[in-house]
Amino acid sequence: MTDHTHSVVVPPAASPLKRAIGVAGLALVTGTMSAAALADHSVKLGLMLPYSGTYAALGESITNGLKLAIDQEGGSLGSHQVEYVELDSEADPSKAPQNMSRLVKGEGVDVVIGPVHSGVAMGMLRVAKQTGAITIIPNAGLEAATNQLCMPNVFRTSFSMWQNAYPMGQVVYDQGHRKVVTITWDYAGGKEDLAGFEQAFSEAGGEIIQQILVPFPSTEFQTYLAQIASLEPDAVYTFFAGGGGVSFVRDYAAAGLNTSIPLFGSGFLTDGNLAALGDAANGVQTTMHYAETLDTPQNEAFVSAYQEAYGEAPDTYAVQGFDAGKMLSAAYTSLDGEADREALIAALEAVELDSPRGPVSFSASHHPIQNVYLREVKDGEHHVSAIASEQLEVPDSGCSMKG
Structure with missing residues (x-):
């Protein structure tokens, strides 16, 4: 070059x-x-x-x-x-x-x-x-x-955190899940992400039976995974990223939860982590505005x-x-x-x-209007299964630039 x-x-x-x-x-x-x-x-x-x-x-x-x-x-x-x-x-x-x-x-x-x-x-x-x-x-x-x-x-x-999380609420409901546990770190980014998912899932008619907040940046998840197992939800939605995402997905699979309780998340759960996750990530579904396999x-x-x-x-x-x-x-x-x-x-x-x-x-607030894709991890790649939300525009009612 x-x-x-x-x-x-x-x-x-x-x-x-x-x-x-x-x-x-x-x-x-x-x-x-x-x-x-x-x-x-x-x-x-x-x-x-x-x-x-x-x-x-x-x-x-x-x-x-x-x-x-x-x-x-x-x-x-x-x-x-x-x-x-x-x-x-x-x-x-x-x-x-x-x-x-x-x-x-x-x-x-x-x-x-x-x-x-x-x-x-x-x-x-x-x-x-x-x-x-x-x-x-x-x-x-x-x-x-x-x-x-x-x-x-x-x-x-x-x-925005909302933009990648919100479409997953309808996806999870459409896949037949009605009772969901959500889990993330106790910090602004994670809570904004969960709020987007919870808004859409509740609007569709689903129920959040427990929101779990983990002290940031802890990656000790065993206690929380035991709590999830005891609650017996239809599915789990999470936001973790980087090393936290690797630890959570690995621990979730090691606990055997991936065979009985489907795991969903924001795309950052697996983005950049696929090599480290290996087979533990297979079947994990995420929503994100990009996938390397987009055809x-x-x-x-x-x-x-x-x-x-x-x-x-x-x-x-x-x-x-x-x-x-x-x-x-x-x-x-x-x-x-x-x-x-x-x-x-x-x-x-x-x-x-x-x-x-x-x-x-x-948009008028200078945020990208873009597609958000539903992705599933298969054999170490993000496979796009659908457009979860086409040309999604974020809520920006607080922006003073709007006319």
């Missing part, structure tokens, strides 16, 4: 800032980026993603997807070459405001892409509101980002290009980064260099993507 871009890695937050605020950066901070600023300088993309620690693999996947999309456009966004400024967020919410300020004020980036962690997003959004910095969220699923905290300069190419020309081309570029198959995180790149490319190309910051925001709002995940457009 030809590299038409230049990357700068920002030193750790403890280091003093050495770069003065550039003209383009100052223009962005004050919200008055001129047509000349857009036309005469390379576009600087500030990547505020985790490159170390637990979430490093997610940050790398998003970065790889983003760069692949832009490389496919010749390394340019419209008529502008691209410079990447990469900053390790460390998935640390306490450092988020400082890190965001360093990118916007210190490095003068034109667009910030990040984060992975919802706690980090809260700190980023405070600075985005203060500065007007154009921000694209390629993962963090906190509902407030495109609802109560929505703002004209913030977009999302990922999901479309767009996804086949994406999977092939990603594998050629990086030597591994893409995941949901890579698609979210890829679509951030394609979104920026479409917007900058439509402007042809003759626009101010407000026009760039308007161009981003108008983007419609023919994505590997399916058609994607953006």
Whole structure:
């Protein structure tokens, strides 16, 4: 792959800032980026993603997807070459405001892409509101980002916890289950996810006989699995992710529950975990806005290009980064260099993507309107069995941008 871009890695937050605020950066901070600023300088993309620690693999996947999309456009966004400024967020919410300020004020980036962690997003959004910095969220699923905290300069190419969970409520009911236990960690993301499922399942006529909240980030599940067995539900719905997802699915199978009580979950239960889960995941059904096995020309081309570029198959995180790149490319190309910051925001709002995940457009609150798929794990792959919800738009009644 030809590299038409230049990357700068920002030193750790403890280091003093050495770069003065550039003209383009100052223009962005004050919200008055001129047509000349857009036309005469390379576009600087500030990547505020985790490159170390637990979430490093997610940050790398998003970065790889983003760069692949832009490389496919010749390394340019419209008529502008691209410079990447990469900053390790460390998935640390306490450092988020400082890190965001360093990118916007210190490095003068034109667009910030990040984060992975919802706690980090809260700190980023405070600075985005203060500065007007154009921000694209390629993962963090906190509902407030495109609802109560929505703002004209913030977009999302990922999901909300509700969006992936809500469709599963009807699926579980339609499969004949009437009494369900739900279980997740006792933290905001997990509880938002369960709320989406529980809303739809209850609306359909089902009953949540027990909601179990596990102290975060504990992965000691035996006591809870014994409780589930004693309750004898028709099915279990869960949100766990990463190592927690691996432990829960393995322990669920080891306890023999998978043979008598079907397991359902948000797609993050198994996404990125299939190799570690092995046979324990067979039969687990999840809802998610992407599956690597989607049988479309767009996804086949994406999977092939990603594998050629990086030597591994893409995941949901890579698609979210890829679509951030394609979104920026479409917007900058439509402007042809003759626009101010407000026009760039308007161009981003108008983007419609023919994505590997399916058609994607953006709601008035800048959240993706997208398909959510029902997937079942078979032989180490996510097999798409249906579209659980077509072109699902999230509730955003708290967003002040709505007309």
